[in-house]
Amino acid sequence: MFLLFLLQSDISVGSVYNIVNFGAISNGQTDSSNALLSAWTAACQSNEPVTIYVPSGKFQVDHVIFTGPCLSSKITIKADGTIIAPSSYGSTKEWIVFEQIEGISVNGGVFDGSGSSLWACKASGISCPNGATSLTFRNSKEVSITSLTSINSELYHIVIENCNCVTLQGVRITAPENSPNTDGIHVQGSNYVTISGSEIRTGDDCVSIGPGTTNLWIEGVNCGPGHGISIGSLGKDFDERGVENVTVKTTVFTGTENGLRIKTWGRPSSGFVRGVVFEHSLMKNVQNPIIIDQNYCPSNNGCPNQDSGVKISQVTYNDIQGSSASRVAVKFNCSATNPCSGIGLQDIKLTYFGDELAESQCNFVDGTVSGFVVPPSCL
Numbered sequence: 030m031f032l033l034f035l036l037q038s039d040i041s042v043g044s045v046y047n048i049v050n051f052g053a054i055s056n057g058q059t060d061s062s063n064a065l066l067s068a069w070t071a072a073c074q075s076n077e078p079v080t081i082y083v084p085s086g087k088f089q090v091d092h093v094i095f096t097g098p099c100l101s102s103k104i105t106i107k108a109d110g111t112i113i114a115p116s117s118y119g120s121t122k123e124w125i126v127f128e129q130i131e132g133i134s135v136n137g138g139v140f141d142g143s144g145s146s147l148w149a150c151k152a153s154g155i156s157c158p159n160g161a162t163s164l165t166f167r168n169s170k171e172v173s174i175t176s177l178t179s180i181n182s183e184l185y186h187i188v189i190e191n192c193n194c195v196t197l198q199g200v201r202i203t204a205p206e207n208s209p210n211t212d213g214i215h216v217q218g219s220n221y222v223t224i225s226g227s228e229i230r231t232g233d234d235c236v237s238i239g240p241g242t243t244n245l246w247i248e249g250v251n252c253g254p255g256h257g258i259s260i261g262s263l264g265k266d267f268d269e270r271g272v273e274n275v276t277v278k279t280t281v282f283t284g285t286e287n288g289l290r291i292k293t294w295g296r297p298s299s300g301f302v303r304g305v306v307f308e309h310s311l312m313k314n315v316q317n318p319i320i321i322d323q324n325y326c327p328s329n330n331g332c333p334n335q336d337s338g339v340k341i342s343q344v345t346y347n348d349i350q351g352s353s354a355s356r357v358a359v360k361f362n363c364s365a366t367n368p369c370s371g372i373g374l375q376d377i378k379l380t381y382f383g384d385e386l387a388e389s390q391c392n393f394v395d396g397t398v399s400g401f402v403v404p405p406s407c408l
Contacts, residue, residue, distance in 0.1 A: 043078035043103075046071055048088065055086025057113055062091045073099035083108035083138055090114065092121045092161070097130035097169070104130070108138020108177075114163075118147040118183060124161045127169055134173040140164060142182035148208050160184035160210070170194050177201070184210050186231070191218040191241075200227040206254040208232035213255070216242050218270065224250060231255045235285070239263070240300060241270035247277045257287030257315070260305065262325050264298035264339040271301035281311045282351075288318040289349070291341060293364075295324040296331065298338035305344040312351030318379050319346055321372075321394070323364045337364040345373040353379050358387035358404055361394040372396030378403050 046068040049055070053064035065081075065088075072079040079101050090112050114124050124142060127133055142163040150157035160183030166172050170193040178201040179186040186202045189195050197214065204211040213229035216222050217239030223246045229235035235252035238245060238260045252258060258280065260272055282288045289307045293300070312318040321344075323337040341363065358379040363369035373396055380403070381387035391407035398406045 043080065044075060045080045045082050047082045047084060049084060053088050055084070055088055055110065057087030057089055059089060060091055061088040062093050065090055066093055066095075069095050072101060072104050073097065075101045077101065078103040078105070080105045080107050083110045083112065086110045088112050090125070092124055094126040094128060095130065096128045099130060101132070103132040103134070105134040105136060107136050111139040111141055113141040114143040114161075116143050116146060118150070118158060118160065120158050121161050122159065123165050124163050124183075126165045126167065127172075128167050130169045132171045133166075133169060134175070135177055136173075137176045139178045139180065141180050142186070144181045144183040144204065144208060144211065147183045148205075151209055162186075162188050164188070165190065166192055166195065168192065172196070175199055178203075180204065181208070182211050185212045185215050187214045189214070189216045189219050189222055192222070193220050195219060195222040197222075197224045198226050200224075202227070202229045202231060204231045206232055212237045215239060216245060218242065220244050222246070224248075227251070229255065234259045237261075238272055238275065240272065242275070243273045245275045247280070249279050251281045251283070253283035253285045253313070255285050257282060257285045257290050259287065259290040259292055260302055261290070261292035262294055263292070263300050263302065264294040264296065264337055267298050267338070269298055269300040271303070273301075274304045276306045277308075277310070278306070279309045281313070282315045282318070283313045284315070286316045287320055288312050288315045289320070289346070290317065291321045291344070292325050293323045293337045293339040293341075294332055295326045295337050296335040300339040302339065302341045303343045306347070307345065307349065308347040310349045312349070312353065312379060314352050314354045316354045317360060318351065318353050319349060319359045321361045321363055321369060324362055336366040338367060339364070340367045341369040343371040344369070345375070346377060347373075347375045350378045353381045353387050356381050356388050357390050359389040359406070361391045361407075363393040365393050368393040368395060370395050372408060374398045374402050374406050374408060376400040376402070
């Protein structure tokens with residue numbers, strides 16, 4: 030009786046739709062996509078807050094799209110089990126999608142993207158699909174993602190696209206260090222997104238921030254392995270929305286390729302980055318702890334001998350400490366025709382290879398320095 034009370038108290042008030050009652054089978058092999066969609070249809074048509082419950086066990090689910098708008102103003106997916114993608118990869122670009130929903134919560138559970146077969150294909154050098162993002166939230170608002178675990182996504186783990194008021198808390202994301210393009214969380218075209226208390230270990234960016242992102246708050250994130258927390262890449266397209274009002278604080282980077290990075294394509298663009306605060310970060314053997322790179326030009330395709338049009342301004346770095354895996358711990362490589370401005374360094378202490386003195390490198394950047402700053406600033 031006590032255990033039943035605990036289960037009921039952990040599920041939102043209102044009707045509860047157990048996916049097993051809709052035909053889902055927890056053997057990890059039988060496709061339960063239709064059962065999950067049937068539960069969603071029932072929940073979406075309800076006039077009260079409802080919960081879709083995924084009990085313990087492994088449920089295989091193929092590509093599914095949960096669409097709104099819904100009559101219910103609050104739908105919770107409460108998972109105690111694992112939702113697993115088919116082991117063989119296909120051509121789909123997205124695995125599980127939430128589209129045009131207001132008031133959706135996803136709480137708990139493990140989402141296993143089964144990406145290893147696609148990674149092996151890519152490593153072999155033969156022609157392979159790009160892969161599928163595991164969880165996509167698009168054109169939605171009042172989204173809550175808590176205590177969720179995402180593992181082994183073929184491509185990005187979680188994408189927040191054109192959404193408003195999104196909270197991700199206590200999220201755990203894991204993929205091997207050599208898994209390609211397995212970004213942890215990608216935010217794009219979204220407003221008021223908060224990411225907190227999460228651990229992300231992937232083969233690409235722990236968090237990547239795309240065009241049109243405003244009012245983003247990242248706090249208490251442990252990152253590594255991976256490529257760090259990156260604004261960008263930006264400026265791939267000429268007509269592109271900017272990134273504004275981003276705070277990244279109380280983060281730990283362990284063995285990552287980058288720490289705090291802003292990256293733009295080296296070609297004309299109307300984009301911008303402004304109003305960014307990086308503070309209270311600890312670097313542990315990070316290759317590029319602080320980096321702005323405005324000369325991104327993969328394979329020298331479409332951008333050699335051009336300057337980035339993305340204007341970067343009002344970016345502050347405060348209380349960034351730890352160790353750099355390279356001698357150049359602070360690197361500002363900005364655009365020759367659109368120099369970085371308003372860059373601030375305060376209370377920086379980054380060492381190289383034990384206690385050896387690290388270096389700073391600056392190109393086309395202007396800013397201010399205050400407090401104790403090591404390596405010596407080139408601003």
